[in-house]
Amino acid sequence: xxxxxxxxxxxxxxxxNPLTVKCTYSxxxxxxxxxxxxxxxxxxxxxxxxITGDNLVKGSYGFxxxxxxxxxxxxxxxxSALVSDSALYFxxxxxxxxxxxxxxxxxxxxxx
Amino acid sequence: xxxxxxxxxxxxxxxGEKVFLECVQDMDHENMFWYRQxxxxxxxxxxxxxxxxMKEKGDIPEGYSVSREKxxxxxxxxxxxxxxxxxxxxxxxxYVRDSxxxxxxxxxxxxxxx
Numbered sequence: 001x002x003x004x005x006x007x008x009x010x011x012x013x014x015x016x017n018p019l020t021v022k023c024t025y026s027x028x029x030x031x032x033x034x035x036x037x038x039x040x041x042x043x044x045x046x047x048x049x050x051i052t053g054d055n056l057v058k059g060s061y062g063f064x065x066x067x068x069x070x071x072x073x074x075x076x077x078x079x080s081a082l083v084s085d086s087a088l089y090f091x092x093x094x095x096x097x098x099x100x101x102x103x104x105x106x107x108x109x110x111x112x
Numbered sequence: 113x114x115x116x117x118x119x120x121x122x123x124x125x126x127x128g129e130k131v132f133l134e135c136v137q138d139m140d141h142e143n144m145f146w147y148r149q150x151x152x153x154x155x156x157x158x159x160x161x162x163x164x165x166m167k168e169k170g171d172i173p174e175g176y177s178v179s180r181e182k183x184x185x186x187x188x189x190x191x192x193x194x195x196x197x198x199x200x201x202x203x204x205x206x207y208v209r210d211s212x213x214x215x216x217x218x219x220x221x222x223x224x225x226x
Contacts, residue, residue: 009152032213041121043202044155044217051212090154097168098143098206100215102154 002027002095006103013081013110021076021106023091032094033074035065037087038105044090050074061085081110115139116205118218125225131190133221135203143206144186146170146178148199149220155202161186193225 003026013019025031032051036044048059055067065076074091088107092100119134137144143162147155147170157170159178167178175197179187186205190197203218 004154006154034215036217041220041222043116043118043219044204046215049213092155094213097160098162098208098213099145099157099160099170100155100204102147102156104152104154 002093002101004091004093004101004103006089006091006106008106009104010107010109013108015083015110015112016080019078019081019085019108019110021089021091021108023074023076023103024072025074025091025093026072027093027095031067031072031074033065033067034092034094034100035059035063035074035076036090036092037061038090039087047076047089081108083110083112086110116203116216116218118201118203118221120221121219123221123223125190125193125223127194127225129190129193129225131193131223131225133188133190133201133203133223135186135188135218136184137186137205137216138184139205139207140183141205141207142183143208144180145204145206145215146176146186146188147202147204148172149202150199158188190223193223195225197223198225199223 034049035047050067091103145160146158161180177189201221
């Protein structure tokens with residue numbers, strides 16, 4: 001069965017510093033991986049995805065993620081954090097039947 | 113852009129009531145999903161549908177049912193609401209083109225059962 005783990009409930013970073021939000025996955029076959037962001041009382045907004053191709057994926061709002069097959073990881077990164085990046089971030093993997101299996105979410109807090 | 117609309121942002125219902133959560137998408141997508149979101153648990157799949165009148169159980173279908181009479185509309189039904197169904201409910205639709213996948217989520221319905 002597919003699964004996604006986000007080992008950190010919360011990540012704290014100072015504005016201007018680089019940020020990393022971690023994600024590891026378990027899936028049979030080739031993984032289709034996604035990152036979403038959620039602002040308070042809102043739905044999920046798509047950030048980026050890996051289907052195939054380059055291991056470094058660039059997405060919205062300056063975010064990027066690196067697919068590492070040997071470590072089964074898909075960490076989300078940004079070179080310079082903004083206070084407005086503070087939100088809840090979800091990693092997900094496409095399962096059989098086109099379903100998305102989500103991690104538990106990581107709250108990112110960027111402090112001025 | 114695809115738009116997924118959930119009819120209510122906030123709902124308060126009483127225990128035992130029958131509750132309908134509506135979701136409409138405007139891009140003729142075949143696949144639609146209902147998730148519930150709870151702190152620390154992420155999003156968990158309740159039901160999904162891959163075509164009109166077709167439905168499949170997800171990971172946590174107990175206490176819920178769904179209806180898909182038209183392609184654009186996917187309804188989640190709480191047959192008899194209970195307090196443990198207080199949650200954020202998110203609807204999503206999916207397009208698939210040439211092995212490319214795109215999921216679009218609605219803004220969510222925060223349901224409180226009292």
